[in-house]
Amino acid sequence: MLCAVVLGACGKGGGDAAAKADAIRVGFSQVGAESEWRTANTRSVKEALVAPEFNLKFSDAQQKQENQIKALRSFIAQDVDVIAFSPVVESGWETVLREAKAANIPVVLTDRAVDVSDDSLYTTLIGSDFVEEGRRAARWLLEDSASRKSSGAAGPVRIVDLQGTVGSAPAIDRMAGFKEVIGQDPRFAIVRSQSGDFTRAKGKEVMEAFLKAEGRDGIDVLFAHNDDMAIGAIQAIEEAGLKPGEDIRIVSIDGVRGAFEAMKAGKLNATVECNPLLGPQLAQIIRDVHAGKPVARRVEVEEGVFTRDQAAAELPNRKY
Numbered sequence: 001m002l003c004a005v006v007l008g009a010c011g012k013g014g015g016d017a018a019a020k021a022d023a024i025r026v027g028f029s030q031v032g033a034e035s036e037w038r039t040a041n042t043r044s045v046k047e048a049l050v051a052p053e054f055n056l057k058f059s060d061a062q063q064k065q066e067n068q069i070k071a072l073r074s075f076i077a078q079d080v081d082v083i084a085f086s087p088v089v090e091s092g093w094e095t096v097l098r099e100a101k102a103a104n105i106p107v108v109l110t111d112r113a114v115d116v117s118d119d120s121l122y123t124t125l126i127g128s129d130f131v132e133e134g135r136r137a138a139r140w141l142l143e144d145s146a147s148r149k150s151s152g153a154a155g156p157v158r159i160v161d162l163q164g165t166v167g168s169a170p171a172i173d174r175m176a177g178f179k180e181v182i183g184q185d186p187r188f189a190i191v192r193s194q195s196g197d198f199t200r201a202k203g204k205e206v207m208e209a210f211l212k213a214e215g216r217d218g219i220d221v222l223f224a225h226n227d228d229m230a231i232g233a234i235q236a237i238e239e240a241g242l243k244p245g246e247d248i249r250i251v252s253i254d255g256v257r258g259a260f261e262a263m264k265a266g267k268l269n270a271t272v273e274c275n276p277l278l279g280p281q282l283a284q285i286i287r288d289v290h291a292g293k294p295v296a297r298r299v300e301v302e303e304g305v306f307t308r309d310q311a312a313a314e315l316p317n318r319k320y
């Protein structure tokens with residue numbers, strides 16, 4: 001009881017009931033609950049890191065870096081065996097990660113990367129290749145535009161870009177990958193770019209502002225850095241009296257159930273898969289790290305691209 005109250009007063013595993021004495025004590029700091037993707041990711045992590053093998057201390061940062069830093073410090077004070085976290089943003093982690101290193105606690109990054117000068121501050125990163133996801137979205141757009149060209153729509157392509165959380169790895173990398181590919185064709189131009197923080201509500205709000213600024217006829221394509229923002233934007237487009245998926249083509253990222261439903265209804269043109277079901281792989285990495293086994297520095301997840309014509313057949317197979 002005293003151990004539970006005085007954080008850090010007990011050794012690794014010592015603060016828990018006898019039945020859990022051997023459990024691997026994991027502190028996991030999650031970004032928040034901003035999207036369908038995140039909800040599925042949290043569920044996957046919680047389902048994989050279960051007793052009696054694991055003793056999970058889960059903390060939700062509500063999309064704030066300061067909350068994550070506090071959570072990490074609390075895990076260090078509790079002397080957990082392994083810290084795992086999905087960083088809200090890329091920068092600003094050096095100090096707290098040095099504290100974890102000094103306490104001899106290995107850190108596993110899940111989903112998102114950090115930008116640190118010392119690579120030894122974390123053991124591994126398990127997650128998607130966000131640059132490639134951006135490239136895939138752009139490749140779909142080039143191919144779709146090429147097929148439309150033959151039916152007469154050959155003009156300049158004006159794109160609005162709904163970015164993810166400012167400073168986050170997926171927002172930075174998806175933009176870089178997307179720009180790299182559309183940069184190959186001078187007809188494609190990003191006319192507006194703004195963050196919708198990966199949420200439906202802000203996706204809608206920012207799309208309303210885009211429509212106001214560019215006018216009803218001023219936007220050909222929306223690139224949304226996640227499905228939730230695309231779904232919010234679809235509402236804004238409909239409220240403006242336009243047909244999403246037709247008057248404005250939309251490509252987004254994640255491949256959540258809501259996106260497949262929107263594609264089935266003809267309102268979203270394509271989604272690039274980003275797999276949130278990282279729990280089982282994370283559990284294995286934590287086992288290996290805890291056992292002192294070598295682990296790969298980077299563990300990637302396999303993903304695809306889905307279009308409207310595949311939506312109805314694929315919907316029943318979606319696990320998130």
Ligand code: AHR
Nearest residue numbers: 034035037111170198226
């Ligand atoms: O880091 C992964 C991204 O975070 C997902 O694409 C987005 O939906 C989530 O909020």
